[in-house]
Each structure stands twice: as structure tokens, then as C-alpha cells.
Amino acid sequence: MFEFFNNRQPAADRGGRGFNRWDWMLLPLVLAVIAATAYGAMQMARPFVLGQPTPISLDAGELPYYLLRTILRMFVALGCSLLFSFVFAAVAAKYRAAEKVLIPLLDILQSVPILGFQAIAIAPFIALFPGSLLGVECAAIFAIFTSQAWNMAFSLYQSMRTVPDELNEAARVFCLSGWQRFWRLELPYAMPALLWNMMMSMSGGWFFLVAAEAISVAGQDIKLPGIGAFIAVAIEREDGRAVAWAILAMLAGIVLYDQLFFRPLLAWADKFRFEESQGETAQRSWLLDWGRRSRWVSRLADRFWATMRMTLGWFGTADAAPAAQPARSWTRLLPRLWDVLLPVLVLAATLKLALYVHSGVGWHEAGHVVLLGLATLLRVMLLIALASLFWVPAAVWIGLRPRYSQRVQAVAQFLAAFPVNLLFPLVVFLLVRYQLNPNIWLSPLMVFGTQWYILFNVVAGASTIPTELRLAADNLGLTGWLKWKRVYLPAVFPAYLTGAITASGGSWNASIVAEYVTWGKTTLAADGLGSYIKQMTDAGDFHRIALGIGIMCIFVMLLNRFFWRKLYLLADNRA
Numbered sequence: 001m002f003e004f005f006n007n008r009q010p011a012a013d014r015g016g017r018g019f020n021r022w023d024w025m026l027l028p029l030v031l032a033v034i035a036a037t038a039y040g041a042m043q044m045a046r047p048f049v050l051g052q053p054t055p056i057s058l059d060a061g062e063l064p065y066y067l068l069r070t071i072l073r074m075f076v077a078l079g080c081s082l083l084f085s086f087v088f089a090a091v092a093a094k095y096r097a098a099e100k101v102l103i104p105l106l107d108i109l110q111s112v113p114i115l116g117f118q119a120i121a122i123a124p125f126i127a128l129f130p131g132s133l134l135g136v137e138c139a140a141i142f143a144i145f146t147s148q149a150w151n152m153a154f155s156l157y158q159s160m161r162t163v164p165d166e167l168n169e170a171a172r173v174f175c176l177s178g179w180q181r182f183w184r185l186e187l188p189y190a191m192p193a194l195l196w197n198m199m200m201s202m203s204g205g206w207f208f209l210v211a212a213e214a215i216s217v218a219g220q221d222i223k224l225p226g227i228g229a230f231i232a233v234a235i236e237r238e239d240g241r242a243v244a245w246a247i248l249a250m251l252a253g254i255v256l257y258d259q260l261f262f263r264p265l266l267a268w269a270d271k272f273r274f275e276e277s278q279g280e281t282a283q284r285s286w287l288l289d290w291g292r293r294s295r296w297v298s299r300l301a302d303r304f305w306a307t308m309r310m311t312l313g314w315f316g317t318a319d320a321a322p323a324a325q326p327a328r329s330w331t332r333l334l335p336r337l338w339d340v341l342l343p344v345l346v347l348a349a350t351l352k353l354a355l356y357v358h359s360g361v362g363w364h365e366a367g368h369v370v371l372l373g374l375a376t377l378l379r380v381m382l383l384i385a386l387a388s389l390f391w392v393p394a395a396v397w398i399g400l401r402p403r404y405s406q407r408v409q410a411v412a413q414f415l416a417a418f419p420v421n422l423l424f425p426l427v428v429f430l431l432v433r434y435q436l437n438p439n440i441w442l443s444p445l446m447v448f449g450t451q452w453y454i455l456f457n458v459v460a461g462a463s464t465i466p467t468e469l470r471l472a473a474d475n476l477g478l479t480g481w482l483k484w485k486r487v488y489l490p491a492v493f494p495a496y497l498t499g500a501i502t503a504s505g506g507s508w509n510a511s512i513v514a515e516y517v518t519w520g521k522t523t524l525a526a527d528g529l530g531s532y533i534k535q536m537t538d539a540g541d542f543h544r545i546a547l548g549i550g551i552m553c554i555f556v557m558l559l560n561r562f563f564w565r566k567l568y569l570l571a572d573n574r575a
Helices: 021-044 061-096 097-110 114-128 136-146 149-161 165-173 178-207 209-213 227-236 240-272 286-292 295-313 330-358 363-399 402-417 418-434 443-450 451-462 467-475 480-514 528-538 540-574
Strands: 216-219 221-224 516-519 522-525
Touching: 021 061, 021 286, 061 097, 061 136, 061 149, 061 209, 061 227, 061 240, 097 149, 097 209, 097 227, 097 363, 097 480, 097 516, 097 540, 114 136, 114 209, 136 149, 149 178, 149 480, 165 178, 178 209, 178 216, 178 240, 178 402, 178 451, 209 216, 209 227, 209 516, 216 227, 216 467, 221 227, 221 451, 227 240, 227 528, 240 286, 240 402, 240 418, 286 295, 330 540, 363 402, 363 418, 363 451, 363 480, 363 528, 402 540, 418 516, 418 522, 451 480, 451 522, 467 480, 480 516, 480 528, 480 540, 516 528, 528 540
Parallel strands: none
Antiparallel strands: 216 221, 516 522
């Protein structure tokens, strides 16, 4: 049985009083992080009046400050995404009636473009904090949250649904309550995959950073100090040197939080691997090693985990082997009523949308948008298939070799975080120079930032393949395609589906950026739903914006319901 609230530090590292050399080595780092966080938080709450200009300097000396503000927003959004994932996955995995609503709702949410969320959230947040920049900061954090939360929630839900039967039986034998079961079994089991999806979420936040930090409201352009706003201004001014500086700053930020945050978490979470022996799969982190040798960090960690263990008694334990009781009539009737009510609500929403389209846009325009959606659908499925053919074998190879996994980790985060906007100069130059068709050659931009969902999830799935299973396959003489067919592919199939579903939803969202490319005064547009939504957003046509977003949600829901959902049920049955 897993123990989430157990620090497991070696006893030799806990003894002694006072400070040792590891304490003095960590002290400057801790003080620097605290001081930078406090300074950035103070700047986020300074006075602001709507209409006040927010200039962004392209001076490279401002980049450290911009990087600090951006990373703070992304970590606040990541914390909110983690809390959302805990609640969403627990409710969806444990209650079948809630699952029927929450999973389709998640499909809708991950397909709604960040521009759609932003248009809804800006005004309420500004009204909530009048006269303060904190309202705009909250709107930007909410926009980043919408690019981070969905894949984390789905990853945790998928892991909770595929907990091995022997662990479920152990939880019943120990009479764990639902609260204890979540912290002692389900969350520890899901932790490796969840951490990889947290890294992907941070990268996803970078991908949509320009839209999050360069905000338009009430005819005013608000650019918050940050790397995203820096990139937006550099693109407007066609400043290639500033774009290069932004890339270097982004790389420095990714390496920094990889070493100080994600690498220690991955090394700590290695104890949750579901196998008897770790073999050669242990992750290493210099910061975690320093912390375990530090006396004051060890004391703080012991006190923290002891406090967390006390929370396990907040709710009562489950009854041991409760006797079977006849089900009451209302408990049998309630799921059936819900199954009837849900389609009625969906039908009512569909009729409402149909009346809105008929009165505000017209059926001819709606038919045109459906055809654009089919074009984007073709691009999404083709690109996901091509990305899967390449990244699944590569990710399995990386996940089975932890020393390469640690080397690839920061590089993969950087590539996944690379905003597609930074490729616009090269893309525009090549397409104009060689007169290439935008409908074909703009398509790869859609999957540029989302293919990494497949890589990260499959790496996480491959890294959790038990060493015993791999040794058994070697002893049986399995090699080549037979080994992939019988061992590797079935083992990573649930993780691959999580990555493919989120990559598919993310590609629909990224189509708004990828199908409509602008560099200075040059604009290239492909025929597709994303390009349509972007053009209508620039024109301020809210009826057609709503139509485009509604059609996109319908396409994503149908795709998930009749394609990805079937594959997910197959993985769930064979887990």
C-alpha cells in the first residue's frame, strides 16, 4: 500500500543540532526565491486604471523582471489547476452520474479557445478589483489556467479509473474511507503521470502566453509585464532581435523551474512506482539530495508530513465487509431519471443554439462554418496520427531509460513551451518566398505545441512499467515487434490515450493561432475553423464568434464520444 504522507528520509540525515554545510548552501537559494516571489507579488497588486497605458520595453535588460512576472502567473495557475484536478477527478471517478456530465464538459472546456474564456473573464475580474492591476492579473492567470487544467484533470481521472485490482482489494481489506483511499492509494498511484502532465501544463501555458498577457478589453489594449507581452510587441514591430532574446529568456526560465521544482518532485515521486524493485529507474535531483542532507529542511519536512498525516483521520473509516442490503427503489430509479434528463438538457441546449444561429447568423453561414470545421478536423486527425507514429516509439524508448529521460526532460519542456508565434517570421518568409499553399503548410503549426502531450504521457506510462514485467518478457525471449505488441504498447496504451485526447483538444484550440498567421503587415490564412474564429474576433462579430466556438465544441464532443471514448473504454477494460 502506498503512503503519500511519508517523507522516507534516511535516519542518518536527521540527526544533530544546529546548521550543517548543506543548510548554508541552501539558505541563499531559499532567500532568493522568497525575495523574488515577494517582489513579484507586490508588483502584481499596484494601482491601475482602465485606459492607463501599459508600455512594454524591448530592452533585453527588462527580461529578468518580465520572466519573474510570467513564472509567478504560471505557478499560481498551476496551483489552481492542481486543486481543480483533485476535485474533478475524484468526483468523476467515484460517481457515475457525475461522470456522464463532467467528462463531456471537460471535452467542451478543452475545445473552447482561450480567447473565448478571456472575453468572459476580463470584465468580472477587473470589476472585482477596481483601481488595482490585480484584476487584470487574475484575468491573465485564469487564461493560463484554461491552458493547463484540462489535461491534468483527465490524467488524474484516467489513473484513478485504472488502479490495479489488487490495490483496490487491499484498500477494502484495510477499510479505508474515501478520503484515506484518495491520499493513500489513488493519488500516489497517479503521481508519476500527474507530474509529467504538470510539466506539460506549464509548457502549454507558455504556448498561449501571448494571448494571456496581451489583453484587449473595452477597446483598450492591456499588456501585462511578461514574456508573452514582450513577444507580442516584438511581433508587432517585426523585431527579430527581441524575439531571439525572448527565446533565450524562456529557455532560462524553463531550466530554472525544471531544476528547482519539477526535477526534485520527479525524484521524490519515484517511490510511488507500482513495482517491487526500482531497478535502474530511479530519478535523481541535486536539490532533493541537498534538502535531505540539510538538518533544518529535514525538521521542517518531518513537521509538515506529520501534520498532513493527521488529516487522514478527518473522516471515518469504511465499514469492514458490509452486508449486502436490498437496493431501495429510489436508488434504482435515480440513475435512470438522470439518463433521461441529460439528453433532454442537451437537446434543449441544441435547440437554443439553433434558434440563435437562425436569428443572428443564418443557416447558410452555419453550413459554411461546418465545412470549415471538417477541414480543421481532417488536419487534426492526420497530424495526431503522424505525431503518434513518431513519438510513441521514441517516448517508450526514453521512458525505459531514465538517464536519457532526465536529459530529455528539460529539452522537451522547452520545445513544448515554444510559442508558435515565434515561428511566424520563418513561416511567412518561406510561404511567401516559395508561394506555398497555406492550407497545407500552415497545418503543422497546429500540432507543434500539442504533440508533446503524447510524448510526456507515453514517457510517464513507459517509466511506470514494472521492472519485473520487463525481466519476464526478456526471460520469455520476446523481441522485436512481438515484445512491442505484447508488453510495451498495451502497457502505455492508457497513457497514450490521455495524451492523444488532450493533444487533439489542444490542436483544435491551437488552430486559432496556426491557421491565421501575422507578421508585421503580412497575413496568411488557411481555410479552417480556427482561422474563422480569429478573423471574427478581430472584427468584433460576437454572433459569429459564438457560432465558431459552438461548432468547434460540437466537433470535439462528437470526436471524443464516438472515437476517443471507445478507445478509452477498451483501455479501461483491459487495464
